[in-house]
Amino acid sequence: MAKGTLTPRAEDFPRWYQEVIALAEMGENGPAAGTMVIRPWGYGIWELFQAELDRRIKEAGAENAYFPLLIPESFLRLEAEHVEGFSPELAVVTHGGGKELDEPLVLRPTSETMVNSFFARWIQSHRDLPLLLNQWANVVRWEMRPRLFLRTREFLWQEGHTAHATEADARAYSLRILRDVYESTMVEVASLPVLTGHKTARERFAGATRTWTCEGMMGDGKALQMGTSHELGQNFAKAFGITFANAEGTTDHVWQTSWGVSTRLVGALVMGHGDDFGLRLPPALAPAEVVVLMIKEDPDVRAAAEALVEEVRAAGHRVRLDDRSETSFGRRSVGWELKGVPVRVEIGPRDLSEGTVTVVTRHLRKKENMALGGAARAVCAILSRVGTELMEEAIAARRERTADVTTLEEAVEAGSAGFARIGLGALGADGEDRLAAHALSVRCLQRADGSLAELGGTESDLIAVVGRSY
């Protein structure tokens, strides 16, 4: 793990990504093709994401529940578009307890069919609405081009499922999740700027009437779909017979939403902020915000290091002591840099005899020699700035790679290197087909000012954001 081990991003971005995931000890391939082991550093980031998302989901009124992994194959067939979208990706259990099963069981690729079979029983009256549930779970989709954290045959996610009395209420909730849960976490916690908008019919979730999305731009200019919130209309309600007696005493089908984000967010963090030396973590998502490195074992060094750890911890930060003096200092230092720990403090006997320590700010790769006495305060001050600075950098990079264009040819050129913004009218009826021929797609539709296209307004006001997607 010596310096310069990583392939430069500009040379081969996918290879750089793979190397960061491996060398930062975030994840590895599992023994079954396409599966993934999430190692503690990767899982620690996911746990911090989870806590932030879970708090916001609960603030939005949804409660956690858990539905079975194993879905009878017949359930999937009940919603026509849904089965068409998911059947090529299914994994099927045919044997249990040493016997062949009467009906094969599918491993959930998503849980709309399972959840809605219960909603049909639990919902009777408008008093049961809205019903707002979420689950944290693993799902299985037989992806053909797996890639750690981005697209694996098993991944971890949360999936929300809700039922409402009116279309307006369902839409409002779908947008609430998009903004107050997803966009808020991505922007305020992960320091990743995202575009929000809705998908074209072509890119919509199988079974949805509208798919809202958060799209991020990665370090190579490509787009990553980071989270989606779907309006399902009454499609599943009709397929599963989810009806309720409304306040007027007549019967109606519910209006629904579903929404999810996954361990893909960990991949987004790597590709959104990483540099040629590894990962760069915003403190809010760093399993360790600060590492205090003892350059060598020595009583004075240990005393100073432990005191500093305590002081930074008392200020409310996650901090680790690295006293593995059996491993070379250089190797440890590069290791923490690869892992993206926001601040490193290096304490050795020579500096210490002069009362100083070295403080390294990871995202700037800036080394400062400073007095031991002021180090804790300086570390906290640096931590308070990292998130904002990473965000500013990401916004500037995106701005540089985004172009407003007026023709499809220009959209192809600009979209191949970043995002092209083009009026929906200029894109034309066959625009998406023509983009697809260049491996491009419309990532989202939004208003010219970047705001969400909500109720009202006409299609002609919309801008299509074109890019190359993961």
Add this chain to the structure above:
Amino acid sequence: MAKGTLTPRAEDFPRWYQEVIALAEMGENGPAAGTMVIRPWGYGIWELFQAELDRRIKEAGAENAYFPLLIPESFLRLEAEHVEGFSPELAVVTHGGGKELDEPLVLRPTSETMVNSFFARWIQSHRDLPLLLNQWANVVRWEMRPRLFLRTREFLWQEGHTAHATEADARAYSLRILRDVYESTMVEVASLPVLTGHKTARERFAGATRTWTCEGMMGDGKALQMGTSHELGQNFAKAFGITFANAEGTTDHVWQTSWGVSTRLVGALVMGHGDDFGLRLPPALAPAEVVVLMIKEDPDVRAAAEALVEEVRAAGHRVRLDDRSETSFGRRSVGWELKGVPVRVEIGPRDLSEGTVTVVTRHLRKKENMALGGAARAVCAILSRVGTELMEEAIAARRERTADVTTLEEAVEAGSAGFARIGLGALGADGEDRLAAHALSVRCLQRADGSLAELGGTESDLIAVVGRSY
């Protein structure tokens, strides 16, 4: 959900259990036989258990990670006892992405084989030890007599897997988990007294050299195995080739542990504390510690109820307002009683005009009329006592059903109604076979004073605790 809906426990305990799970809206059967839906009330209890366990697991130095659900069938065959123990319970994926798989994939029944295939690569030197990992995951075991929360074909759990340089270190860690994580959570958080000890060879985990256990007594006198911590010796290390260079420069196999608790703990809470009116929750595991019920919609009632909610919340408690005045007061009141909410405050216009409210302590079913002004303080005082009082009651019930005996015949009689304690010598060599003929088993071995049989001492000092198990 009218009063008296529940079958009395004394009449039919299993039926009472099933009814509580259903009426308290904790769980339901899934569509595939033996699977379970965990509804928000049940999942909320599990989330509180998880938070308490996770904090203790991290304090014990283990880090969370995640390993794949899908295990190549060949992995399971590497440890002989392990495959023999688990193969009758396996669920097998034979098809993925529309094609038959080259090698069938097993859904993890537990992850020793998966985790240890990675330990073999990650562990090289004594500097890599101890390696302490934990994962929160679903597992699948094709149970033939499924029962919600107690034994389902899919369940949620945590499973810890560790590797150590010495047998002594592995044993110490296994016991640390048993006591500081499991017993501590069961006793201090769940108010459930447990016996700790180790299993006989017959009852040991498949592949372990020693299985430590926490055994609870349920409301019907039967024993529930609530959590186990296994010493694996070098069994898996040899099967998977997990070796390390020790400090002396020679190569050795690691010593290992594994340990787990599951959603079964939710079932233990129901059966350990429930009464003929439903669940009784200790506040630490209550998704709502307090419910403030508005008997009817009225501006004064609402103002008083909301103020009380705020006051109790400000004191650090989880509290809900029940203002569903469209549903009858009686129905709501019985509903919260079934769900086991520790304290209910009922506020109606009549009492309020006299400045009073009704406070109901669930575990005692005690109603008190008291001044509104002092209600919040009184509620907090009640909450501070519930856990201790539930614990005292459970200890007394266990004491009453536990007998010290000296012959196997007496053990059969006492063990059929509760726990029989008998010297291992008196049990005799064929004792376990003879107990099995009466559907009884040795739940654990411990010293006469109830302490753990650890290093040293002879078998003749041991007491066998005999009971009928779930």
